[in-house]
Amino acid sequence: MRHGKYPLIIVFLVPPLLLYGVFVLSPYLQAFQISTTNWLGYSAHADSVGMANFRTLLHDGQVWNAIKNNAIMLAVVPVLTIVLGLFFATMLNMGGRKGRAGVTGVRGTSVYRMVYFFPQVLSVVIIALLWKEVYHPNNGLLNGALRALGLPAPTWLGDPRTAFWCVLAVMVWSNVGFYVVLFGAAMSAVPRDIYEAVMLDGASRWTTLRRITVPLLWDTVQVAWIYLAIAALDGFILVQQMTNGGPNFSSDVIGLRMYETAFGSESKFGYASAIGVVMLFLTLSVAVLALRTARRDRIEYS
Amino acid sequence: MTTLDRHTTAEAEKSGAARGQDRRLRRELGVANLFSHGFLLLWAALTALPLLWMFLSSFKSDGEILSDPWGLPGALRFENWSRAWTEAHIGRYFLNSGIVVAGSLTLTMLLGATAAYVFARYEFRGRQVAYYLFVGGMMFPVFLALVPLFFVVRNAGLFGTWTGLILVYAAYSLPFTVFFLTAFFRTLPTSIAEAALIDGCGHFGLFFRVMLPMARPGLISVAIFNFLSHWNQFILPQVLMQGDDSKWVLAQGLTALAVSQGYQGDFSGLFAGLTIATLPVLAVYVAFQRQIQTGLTAGQLK
Numbered sequence: 152m153r154h155g156k157y158p159l160i161i162v163f164l165v166p167p168l169l170l171y172g173v174f175v176l177s178p179y180l181q182a183f184q185i186s187t188t189n190w191l192g193y194s195a196h197a198d199s200v201g202m203a204n205f206r207t208l209l210h211d212g213q214v215w216n217a218i219k220n221n222a223i224m225l226a227v228v229p230v231l232t233i234v235l236g237l238f239f240a241t242m243l244n245m246g247g248r249k250g251r252a253g254v255t256g257v258r259g260t261s262v263y264r265m266v267y268f269f270p271q272v273l274s275v276v277i278i279a280l281l282w283k284e285v286y287h288p289n290n291g292l293l294n295g296a297l298r299a300l301g302l303p304a305p306t307w308l309g310d311p312r313t314a315f316w317c318v319l320a321v322m323v324w325s326n327v328g329f330y331v332v333l334f335g336a337a338m339s340a341v342p343r344d345i346y347e348a349v350m351l352d353g354a355s356r357w358t359t360l361r362r363i364t365v366p367l368l369w370d371t372v373q374v375a376w377i378y379l380a381i382a383a384l385d386g387f388i389l390v391q392q393m394t395n396g397g398p399n400f401s402s403d404v405i406g407l408r409m410y411e412t413a414f415g416s417e418s419k420f421g422y423a424s425a426i427g428v429v430m431l432f433l434t435l436s437v438a439v440l441a442l443r444t445a446r447r448d449r450i451e452y453s
Numbered sequence: 454m455t456t457l458d459r460h461t462t463a464e465a466e467k468s469g470a471a472r473g474q475d476r477r478l479r480r481e482l483g484v485a486n487l488f489s490h491g492f493l494l495l496w497a498a499l500t501a502l503p504l505l506w507m508f509l510s511s512f513k514s515d516g517e518i519l520s521d522p523w524g525l526p527g528a529l530r531f532e533n534w535s536r537a538w539t540e541a542h543i544g545r546y547f548l549n550s551g552i553v554v555a556g557s558l559t560l561t562m563l564l565g566a567t568a569a570y571v572f573a574r575y576e577f578r579g580r581q582v583a584y585y586l587f588v589g590g591m592m593f594p595v596f597l598a599l600v601p602l603f604f605v606v607r608n609a610g611l612f613g614t615w616t617g618l619i620l621v622y623a624a625y626s627l628p629f630t631v632f633f634l635t636a637f638f639r640t641l642p643t644s645i646a647e648a649a650l651i652d653g654c655g656h657f658g659l660f661f662r663v664m665l666p667m668a669r670p671g672l673i674s675v676a677i678f679n680f681l682s683h684w685n686q687f688i689l690p691q692v693l694m695q696g697d698d699s700k701w702v703l704a705q706g707l708t709a710l711a712v713s714q715g716y717q718g719d720f721s722g723l724f725a726g727l728t729i730a731t732l733p734v735l736a737v738y739v740a741f742q743r744q745i746q747t748g749l750t751a752g753q754l755k
Contacts, residue, residue, distance in 0.1 A: 156577075156656055174605060174620060175590050242493055267496065277731055280723070409599075424601070430596060
C-alpha cells in the first residue's frame with residue numbers, strides 16, 4: 152500500500168505487543184530463571200541453586216504421586232472422550248433409519264447437540280461444585296438413586312479408592328459434548344455419496360465407523376487427542392474444588408501440587424517454578440508425541 | 454405341471470426366505486436403533502439431570518434436600534435465591550464479574566482486532582517473527598507463568614485490582630484472538646480496501662469504517678469465545694485477587710459459598726447461588742447456540 156502506513160502499524164501493534172510482552176512473555180521467561188533459585192516468595196532474598204530444585208523433584212514422592220495420577224488421566228480421558236464423542240456424533244449425523252435413500256441423523260439431532268454441549272459453556276468451578284453435591288454421600292443425586300434401588304451407598308469423594316475416578320468421570324462428562332459437536336462438524340464435511348456407496352455395499356455400521364469415518368476424520372481426531380491430552384495434564388480446578396487432592400493425596404494432580412507449593416503454607420516459589428517447568432516440558436512432549444504417533448496421510452476430497 | 458409346481462414352490466420359498474431375512478435385518482436394525490437411541494437418551498439425561506437437579510434444589514428447603522434428594526420442591530422458595538444474592542454477596546460478585554469482563558472483552562477485541570489487521574494486511578520487517586511470537590502463546594499452559602505473573606502484577610501495583618485482572622485477561626486472550634482474526638481479515642477482499650484508499654480514505658479510516666464492519670461475523674465469533682472464557686475464568690482471579698473479598702469475581706464467590714456451606718449446611722443457598730451463576734450463561738448459549746458451537750469448534754479445527 153502507499154506511504155503513511157507506518158503510523159498505523161505502530162499505533163496498532165505496539166500496545167498489544169507491550170501488553171503481551173509484560174504479562175505473558177516475561178512471566179514465561181522468568182519462570183525458567185526462578186526455577187533455579189531457592190526463592191521463598193515474599194522475601195526479596197533468592198540464591199541461585201542451579202539444578203537443585205530439579206534434583207529434589209526427582210525424589211519427591213508427592214510430586215511423583217501427582218504425576219502418576221496425571222498419567223492415568225492421560226491414558227484414560229482422551230480415549231474415553233474420543234470414543235464417546237465419535238459414537239454420539241455418528242449417531243447424530245447418520246444414525247437415522249437405513250433403507251431409505253440418503254444418510255440422515257436421528258430425530259431430534261439438534262436438541263441432543265444442544266444438550267450435550269451444555270457443560271462446555273459452564274465454568275469449571277460450577278461443574279466441580281455441582282458434581283461435588285451430586286456425589287454427596289448423604290443427600291447427593293447419585294446416592295439418592297442407589298438408596299432408592301436398595302443398593303449400598305458409597306462415599307465416592309470421601310473414599311481414597313474411588314475419589315480419583317469420580318473426578319476423572321466428571322472430566323470426561325464435561326468434555327464429551329464439545330467433541331460431539333467438533334466431530335459432527337467434521338463429518339458433515341465428508342461427501343454424502345461416500346456413505347451411500349458404503350451402505351449399498353452392505354457394510355455394517357461398525358465397519359463404516361471403523362473403515363470410513365475414523366480414517367476420514369483422522370485430522371480432527373488428532374487435534375482432539377492433543378487438546379484432551381493437555382487437559383488431562385491439567386485438571387487443577389476440578390481436583391482442587393472437588394477433593395483438594397484428597398483423601399490422603401489419592402486424587403492429587405501436578406497442577407495442584409504446584410499451586411500448593413507456591414501459594415500454600417510454604418510459598419516455595421523456586422520449587423513451584425521448577426514443577427511448572429517440568430509440567431511445560433511434559434505438556435510439550437505429550438503434544439509432540441501425539442502429533443508424531445497419529446500422523447497419517449492427509450485426505451482431500453476432490 | 455409338477456416341475457412347474459416345484460418351481461413355483463421353490464420360488465415362493467426363496468422369496469419367503471428373502472422376506473424373512475429382510476424382516477430379520479429390519480428387526481436387527483430396529484434393535485440397533487433402539488439400543489443406540491437409548492444411549493443417546495442416556496447421555497442427554499446424564500448431562501441435563503445434574504443441571505435440572507441443581508435448578509430444582511435451589512427452590513427446596515434444606516430439610517427437603519437432606520431427606521429426599523430426588524424429590525420435588527414443596528414450594529417455589531425464592532428466598533433461597535435472595536439469600537444467596539445478598540447474604541452470600543452473589544449479586545455483588547455478579548456485578549464485579551460483569552465489570553471485569555466488560556473491560557477485558559473490550560480491550561481484547563480492540564487490541565486483538567488491530568494487531569490481527571496489521572498482521573493480515575501490512576508488510577513490514579519482523580512481521581513473521583512478531584506473529585509467531587503472539588500465536589505461540591496458545592501452546593503454553595497458563596500454569597507455568599502463574600508464579601512469576603503474580604510478581605509481575607504485584608510489582609506493577611496492580612495486585613488485587615480490577616485493572617490488573619482486565620489487563621491480564623486481555624493479555625492471555627490475545628494469542629487466540631490474533632490468530633483467529635488474522636485468518637479472518639485475510640479472507641476479506643482486497644479490492645474494496647484499494648477502492649477506499651483511492652477515494653481518499655486514510656489508513657485509519659479504512660480500518661474503522663470499512664474493514665471492521667466487514668469483519669463483523671469473525672469479530673462476533675471470537676467475542677463470544679472470549680466472553681465465555683473470561684466469564685468462567687478462575688485461576689487468574691484466585692491468584693491475582695486474593696484478600697479483599699468485596700472485589701472478587703463470581704467464580705471466587707461461588708467457591709467461598711461452597712466452603713461456608715460446608716460448615717453451615719446451607720445447601721439450598723449453594724444451589725441457588727450456582728443456579729444464579731448458571732442461568733445467564735445458559736440463556737446466552739441457547740440464544741446464540743449456532744454461533745457459539747461453530748465459534749468454539751472452528752477455533753480448534755484451524
